[in-house]
Amino acid sequence: MDWQAVRLSVQLASLTTLVLLGLALPLAYWLAFTQRRWKFLVEAVVAMPLVLPPTVLGFYLLMALGPRSPLGWLWERAFGHTLPFSFEGLLLASVLYSLPFMVQPLASAFAGVERGLIEASWCLGESRFRTFVRVIVPLSWGGILTGLVLSFAHTLGEFGVVLMVGGNLPGRTRTVSIAIYDQVQAMDYGPAARTAALLLGVSFLVLTLTYALRRSQRKPWTLI
């Protein structure tokens, strides 16, 4: 088995999940509570990766990150190497690709917190931010857990975007799913089967754990 690829995948998935959490908390709060009329536009943009073929997303990312784009040019000036076919480029791509898997469970959990509890907190002198920290987040832990697990599992299993943006550089951009593809291409079925079984097992385990932790919640399970 390609342990280097496994380690890289876990690293990528963990970092992606962390970055996503930081991004999605404010974004999901905004989506859950804003009164803006054009909120649906933002919702549509966030949900795009759900329906877009990974190759399409990968293609545009490649264009946007390349050395001829402003971002790619700046990055190369600052860090001395290009974004595509690097771990950082892969991280950025993963964050975008898994965005809906974090934002949607969070937003729906936030919106599910009873309005009266939020108002009670305001009337007790707490600001909107403090109310978010003390009331909304603790009461949304189920949704936050779902978002973490889904983002992690989804990043672990991504293939198309990685192939487009990351290529197949061992130790830098060669993730587990790419390794499996490689092994199958090389008719190397033994290691491919073991790696696939590992991914299957891990995915099953985290989802089982999530369901188990959330089993006492009133609302029936919805994926997002």
Place this chain on the structure above:
Amino acid sequence: MDAHLICDAERRYPGGATIEARFEVPLDGFSVTVLFGPSGSGKTTVLRLLAGLERVDQGRIRAGGEAWSDAAQNIHLGPQARNLGFLSQDYDLFPHLSVYANLGYGLRDLEASARQARTEELLELLDLRGLGERRPAELSGGQRQRVALGRALARRPRLLLLDEPFTALDRPAQLRLRRELRELLRGLALPTVLVTHDRDEALHLGDRIVVLDQGRVCQSGDIQRAFDRPTDPAVARILGVETVVRGRVEGVAEGLATVAVGPARIFAADPGGLGQQAFVCIRGEDVAVERQGVAPSGSTARNRLPGTITTLHAEGALVRLSLDCGFPLECLVTRQACQDLGLVEGDAVTAILKAAAVHLIPHD
């Protein structure tokens, strides 16, 4: 400084519904102002305007000279800045926090020791000792209400807003808690605005009343005056006015209370929990009338009140008589009976009513 809350505000909803709220609430010391009206009359919206949870579309709300809301100047103080206690219909206790943490929720500014002292004080005040570690889900309805009240009182607000605080409770608990609430608020010298659609509750708890109908204030002021002299038929209909007069409880014996109303003595079934004062409520159809001078023929009715007919007004098959028995008494008799007795305005009559038909509402 002007120690009044002055509300002169409008809230408009898309679709045409408008809430117009014009009234005052005294802010110096204990008094309960009741926002009273049928469901859909806009009571809760008015309370939310006061709390700062809804924005004022036109007009202003000022408290003791400070602008809370002013549409013209685009002022809107958030609920955080108004120093209010707000208690919603379903209490909204934080389900993930213990009773202790709920009570102390608004006391983040205090040091840990001061916060703990205040929380202990509230547990004591609201009779919640031993329940500090419980979660809201493990409490009875009455306990939940007390925790929510304690949480609202924790920051020593200048005004308390209560939205139908008793609807979630069963009837016996309601009666007991009403009395306790009034005592508690009096002890804290806390001005309070209370929303209710329950006439008994309004009379039991209120000093002042604001009558709302279809989003508009019909009458506001002293509660006795509103029941005595409703400004228009709409108010009378909403208040369900027949006879509501304040009396002094003279004694209770064997389940029968004696109440002095002006020069008259009225016997009534003891509702329990009577103090010094009570409102006496009598429905017009429960009052019978006979001419004075007729020898009493022996009756189970405990009350025989001499009086004169001040006005006589036909209402379909019935006639409404307004009597002066030392206090105004409304009664409703059939047109037939009225003709048989040949009653006219100015006649001296005796009003007869059973003690069981007199409804007493304690009001101290």
